[in-house]
Every structure is written in structure tokens, then in C-alpha cells.
Amino acid sequence: KAGVTQTPRYLIKTRGQQVTLSCSPISGHRSVSWYQQTPGQGLQFLFEYFSETQRNKGNFPGRFSGRQFSNSRSEMNVSTLELGDSALYLCASRTSGYQETQYFGPGTRLLVL
Amino acid sequence: GESVGLHLPTLSVQEGDNSIINCAYSNSASDYFIWYKQESGKGPQFIIDIRSNMDKRQGQRVTVLLNKTVKHLSLQIAATQPGDSAVYFCAENTGNNDMRFGAGTRLTVKP
Numbered sequence: 001k002a003g004v005t006q007t008p009r010y011l012i013k014t015r016g017q018q019v020t021l022s023c024s025p026i027s028g029h030r031s032v033s034w035y036q037q038t039p040g041q042g043l044q045f046l047f048e049y050f051s052e053t054q055r056n057k058g059n060f061p062g063r064f065s066g067r068q069f070s071n072s073r074s075e076m077n078v079s080t081l082e083l084g085d086s087a088l089y090l091c092a093s094r095t096s097g098y099q100e101t102q103y104f105g106p107g108t109r110l111l112v113l
Numbered sequence: 114g115e116s117v118g119l120h121l122p123t124l125s126v127q128e129g130d131n132s133i134i135n136c137a138y139s140n141s142a143s144d145y146f147i148w149y150k151q152e153s154g155k156g157p158q159f160i161i162d163i164r165s166n167m168d169k170r171q172g173q174r175v176t177v178l179l180n181k182t183v184k185h186l187s188l189q190i191a192a193t194q195p196g197d198s199a200v201y202f203c204a205e206n207t208g209n210n211d212m213r214f215g216a217g218t219r220l221t222v223k224p
Binding site for chain 2: 004035042044045090092099101102103105106
């Protein structure tokens with residue numbers, strides 16, 4: 001099976017802009033989670049989507065949003081970008097339940113100038 | 114607050130030695146734990162997992178130990194190789210359908 005894929009791999013934006021990141025899960029996986037990784041804060045959970053519904057949400061401002069499509073592909077959007085949003089954004093998928101392994105994609109590295 | 118933490122931020126070992134990476138967790142409700150390996154420029158890669166009804170699980174060259182009494186998790190890598198050099202994260206599922214990660218330990222293998 002193909003692994004989790006994320007596009008784009010690298011992105012440069014300026015403050016105030018918005019950005020949309022895409023994630024395609026492993027075939028058959030219905031759960032997609034998003035994480036932000038920074039040197040200072042480590043890996044932080046953003047949200048999880050399952051069957052097109054947000055199932056869980058981390059402690060991030062409303063500028064961070066996401067959605068999931070019927071084919072389980074997911075997008076994450078960040079509006080009004082701030083310098084502190086520069087990070088590696090990781091997507092992970094699993095079949096359904098929380099006691100199942102999450103498999104990560106390579107991430108999208110976002111730089112906000 | 115409750116958190117997942119690592120005892121050591123860096124670990125340096127000689128090639129061929131065994132490595133032990135430790136992790137402390139404080140959420141007693143957590144019942145599923147995972148170790149991930151992350152190499153530079155890549156996403157975290159699953160290594161091994163363990164459920165709370167077990168105290169030990171072995172994979173290929175890796176062993177995870179879980180001590181629920183003291184809320185401690187460890188990853189043992191046998192005969193460490195240069196390709197094992199990476200950052201290792203422990204993660205716990207807290208029962209709320211989300212996963213918390215430790216800060217990570219950077220393992221460096223010296224030839």
C-alpha cells in the first residue's frame with residue numbers, strides 16, 4: 001500500500017496570507033489527524049477527522065481549520081498567517097479506533113515571512 | 114498538568130551497544146503507547162506499540178517495557194547501528210481519542 005502523502009512538501013508564505021495543506025491517507029484509513037511540529041513545542045495535536053467529521057480537536061486558535069472529504073482525503077487551512085505558524089505540519093492516518101497505530105506522512109514545511 | 118516527558122534529550126552510544134530511551138507519563142488513563150522514530154526531513158515512523166495490559170513487547174532489535182506502577186515507558190534497541198540515529202518519541206493515547214507526544218530524545222550512534 002502507498003503511504004500517507006502530503007502536498008506541498010515546502011511552502012513559503014507571508015504574514016496575513018492563508019494556506020491550505022493537503023493529506024491523502026493510506027487506502028482504507030478513515031481517520032486523519034493533523035499535527036504541528038516546532039523545535040520549541042514539539043509535536044502538538046491539531047485535530048482529527050473521521051468519516052468527514054471532526055472527532056477531536058487540540059488547543060489551537062480558530063485560524064486553524066480542517067475538513068475531510070468522502071474519499072478520506074483531508075485538507076488543513078491556516079488563515080491570517082503569523083510568523084509563529086512556521087512549522088512542519090504532519091498528517092497521520094489510521095483505520096478508525098484510537099488504539100490503532102497512526103502512520104505519518106512526510107510533512108509540509110511551512111515558512112512564514 | 115498531565116504530560117508525556119522524556120528523561121534525556123540526547124543520548125550518544127557506540128555502534129554495537131544497546132540503547133535505552135526512557136519516557137515518563139503521568140496520565141493514568143492512558144492505555145496505549147507508541148514509540149516513533151523520526152529522521153531528519155521525514156515524518157515520524159512507527160517502531161513499536163504496547164497496550165496497557167502488557168508490560169513487555171518485542172520487535173526486531175527493539176523491546177518496549179511498560180511499568181504502569183511508576184508510569185514509565187522505555188525503548189531498548191539492541192546492537193545499535195548508525196541507521197538508528199534519529200529522534201525518538203514516545204506517545205500515549207489518553208483515552209480521549211487524541212495522542213500526546215513526548216519532547217523526543219536524539220540518539221546519536223558513534224562508529
